[in-house]
Amino acid sequence: MTSLETYPIHRCVYRDDETTLKELLKDENFKKRINEKDNHGNTPLNLALMLGRRNCIITLLNNGCDVITRNDYGWNPKEESIFLGDVDIIEKISLKKFKTYILTFGNITLKEWNKVLPNCYLKFKIKFKSQIPVMAKLLPTDTIEFYKKGNKFRINTTFGGFKVKNIPKATKGHFSFIIKFDEKTGDCKMYALDTKKKTYQEAYPNVPQWLASEISRRNINIKTIYKFYFDITNCIIKQKKGNLLKKTKRTFQLENGKTCKTDLFKVKGIKIVVRKRDNEIVIGDYKSDIKTEILNLAMNPTIIKSNLSNEKINSLQSSNSSIISGGDASDNELSDNDSIYSDNDNESINSNKADLENFEFDGVITDDSIFKKYIKNDSIDIESGKIITDIIMNGEDSEGNKVKNSDILYLSANYPDFVDNLLNKSVSHRKYLQLLKNLKVEDKSDLNSNVELEYKSTLGRRSRIKASDDPNVAFYRIFSGIPNEADSKETKDEERKRIKNYDWKKNKVTEEDYFDPSNTESIHMGRIMNIAETSKTKYIKAWITQNSNITLDQLEPVLDFVNMIIFDDIHYHNESDNALLGMKNKSWSPFYKSNRFPVKLDFNLYPTITMSVRGLDSTTDEEKIPDSLFEIPSDYTEDDIIYGKVF
Known part of the structure; x- marks a missing residue:
């Protein structure tokens, strides 16, 4: 060579x-x-x-x-290694990626940050809420503190991990992470502390063995991965104008006793694209066979090119109406009077129909349904709601018409508040068994026997619903689309059929073929896979200060670091124009005027899940950020610090 x-x-x-x-x-x-x-x-x-x-x-x-940069198909080495299934390689790539992030933060981010904000303290409360009791038990609440003094940085968090026994539940913790960078030597150190147990452990450069083992455990035998993209090319930010009924100016009380006056902004048109990749089969030196339901050739930040022919691409794009595209939801844009939250300090959740119209199921959203004739004046009143609920539980209406997937899609798309209320209701075990019987495709036993029953939902789920499951958990899973990891027999049969029908001769790629200079097609090699995409358009309700001692532009180095992680371009950050956050993205320009800073952000993540971030305290006073915060206390002992573990 x-x-x-x-x-x-x-x-x-x-x-x-x-x-x-x-x-x-x-x-x-x-x-x-x-x-x-x-x-x-x-x-x-x-x-x-x-x-x-x-x-x-x-x-x-x-x-x-x-180990970070993506290929033209948008997959980074960590994601490719998961489907290779080699524990040692997954561990090596994951740890190397972790070390690269820490070193970049110490060598680049802290240096740049010192130029605009040498010292600062910020405190936020992050709260996830759901009206569904089962989900509410899972979701965490965290109070996070950030300390920065020159080349020293500390984070305190109250999130400890998850317990998955019975109903999953977030656990509380008392953890801190300290990063110190020595500009003279170029050395960077990171420590993890458990402030309740008074223990500490070095996390970088000597990564703990428990972390390596946990990374391997979580990434082995995975058949499906999800990747998230954000498209804010059509994002619009508007400062809201008040009236007699709605307040658009508020005064927030901070923990330090100070108050700050804020204005209300609404950020519309944030599109979240979820790409799902699964059903991996290794085929060696052959061009990958990629089955896609949705092909997005203009996805930012990477240009996704397929090995499909132009004829197939055109056919696929023209048939988007027959598959879930998630929709741009441009026609669902909120009016000035829409709101997903009340303005009360208790931060209660009031789901808004316009935002919930993007609630998605696996199927086709239609304009017709067996429920339509029971709905009067385009709303579901108490009487019609009772009738529809009974039909759902019985699996058919009084005329014997069966409830279909499209009927549930019709309700979720047009009457999401009703679906939310339905999911929030307690379900008796008797009603639950009745529901399984009515929606079943196949059963393995009689309902009156003591043998465990297993049904497959007719609502397009690949999950298996067991009669022994908690009724409320399973009821929510049936209608909200949360599957388990079990593969259906149909899926396995489909995989075998694809291998049998795969054109091995046509798709064989020799070394000469692959490195032919005239061949510049983006090629993915060695896999049979399925890739699907769905998208949801969201918006944020933001209370922004009229004046602040800390401004968003002073956080620009941190936002740039987050952009590098989101777009997997740590090594090419100087060459990349990618930006989701920060001043580089012109969409956020209204937030960078007149010394503004966000005090409260409300974000509807899912029809039944909301996230609220509220600022509690901030200062740039160096005296309030003592050097002792960045040192290991003398009464701490060295021991394993296991953070974020799933028990």
């Missing part, structure tokens, strides 16, 4: 030639090209992970390759 040959490192990977790869990387000139992208948008590591070249993967990792 010579230096004149195109993509020499990639070629070693393609040939699975570990010996030559090691020799090649001893040469500094070749090693500089370790993160080079080939004519298909793949780095050597991307290619090695797709093709399953384990020895080459280890060699690349040992030589310091990039």
Whole structure:
């Protein structure tokens, strides 16, 4: 192999030639090209992970390759490694990624932050709420404190992890994390503290073994991953004008005794795109067969190109009306009078119909339903609500018409408040068994027997609903679309059929084919997979100060760091124009005027889940941020600090 040959490192990977790869990387000139992208948008590591070249993967990792940057299909090395299923590789990539984030924060973010805000203290309360009791028990509430003094940074948090025994529940904790950067030596240290137990542990550069084990445990045997994108190209920010009934100016009381006057803003048109990837089957040196329900070729930040033909692409795009696209929801944009929250200090949740219209199920949203004739004046009153509820529980109406998936979709799209109230009702075990019987496709026993029953929902779910399940949990899962991890027999049959019908001869890619300079198509290799996307359009209700001692532009280095993580571009942050947060994104310009700073943000994450972030305190007074905060107390002992663990 010579230096004149195109993509020499990639070629070693393609040939699975570990010996030559090691020799090649001893040469500094070749090693500089370790993160080079080939004519298909793949780095050597991307290619090695797709093709399953384990020895080459280890060699690349040992030589310091990039473990963060995405390929042209939007997948980063960590995501590709999950489907490879190798515990050792997952652990190595995950830990290297974690270390890269910490070092970047210490070497870059803190340096830049010192230029605009040498010292600061911020305190926030983050609260997740749900009207559904089961979900409310799962969701966490956290009080977070941020301390910064020069090159020293500390976070205090009250979130401890999750307990999954019986009904899942968030647990409280007393944890702190300290990061210190030495500008002279370039060294960075991170410590984790349990302030209740008075213990501490170094978290960087010596990563604890429990963290490595936990990473491996959580990422092995995963068949589905989800990736989130944010599109705010159509985002609109408006300052709200008040009237006799609605207040758009409020005075907030902070913990330090000070008050701040705020104005109300509404941020409309935030689109969240969820990409789901599953059903991985390894096929070796062949072009990946990617089955997509939704193909988005213009997804920011990466351009998603498929190996589908133009004919298939055009056919797919023209048939979006027959599949869930999630919708732009541009026609659901909120009016000036719409609100998802009350203005009371108790932060009660009042779901808004306009925002809930994006509630999505697996199927087609139609304009017709067996429920339609019971709805008068485009609203569900008490009488019609009782009739519809009885029909749902019975599985059919009085005329024998069965409840279909499209009927549930009709209700969720047009009457989300009714669906919310239905989900919030307690369900008796008798009614629950009746529901399973009416909605069943197949049963494995008689209802009156003592043998455990198992039904498959007719509502498009791949989940198995057991009669022994908690009725309220299962009832919510049936109608809100939360599946379990069990694969249906139909899914496995489909996988076998795809392999049988796969055109092996046509999709075989030789080394010459792959590295042909005239072939610049974005190619994904070695997998049979399904990719689907759904989107939801959301909005934020924001109370912004009229004047503040800390302003958003002073947090720009931190927001830039968050952008780097969101877009997987830690190594290319100077070349990237990607920005979800911060001044680089012009959509947020109204928030960067007149020394403004957010005091309260309300965000509807899901029809039944809301998140509220409220500022409790802030200061730039150096005397209120003592140096002792960034040191390990003398009465602390060294021990494992297990944070965020699922018990």
